[in-house]
Amino acid sequence: MRNTMLVIVLLVTFACKTNMKTSKSETIQSTLIAKGNLYGSGAEGINAQNRVVSNQNDWDALITKMNLVNTVTSSFSEVEIDFVNFDVVAVFVEVKGSGGYSLDLNLTKNSENIVVAIKQNAPDGLSTSVMTQPFYIVKVRKSNVPIIFTKTNE
Secondary structure (H helix, E strand, O other): OHHHHHHHHHHHHHHHHHHOOOOOOEEOOEEEEEEEEEOOOOOOOOOOEEEEEOOHHHHHHHHHHHOOOOOHHHHOOOOOOOOOOEEEEEEEOOOEOOOOOEEEEEEEEOOOOEEEEEEEEOOOOOOOOOOEEEEEEEEEEOOOOOEEEEEEOO
């Protein structure tokens, strides 16, 4: 009787595990718009933020702020975005007291959301003594799942 109960419990356990949905992540395609640093010592007024821009008015306001001190957007791969089909993901970190800082993003999608993994890179060795604010901006195809942001050390 004990062996029969043990077999039944094991069968139920394995049956439940095989029926559970697994949410596989896959890398999604994004288009790099710009990656670099703002050099206005924070005068642009852009706080550290993770942002999804989904319309032209918000995109124009962001570009205006970024260009407040220097014309940063002249080096963007594109500034005209088709917001019917795409969203813009923009990540800004806090103003740094020196140069050499940068960001990397890894975008993946599962059945529940798009995950933007943010990696902050610090300078190796000596760096310039100018204040910088790292940013990273990409374009992604619109999706019906939310975009969430996480920090990573990888």
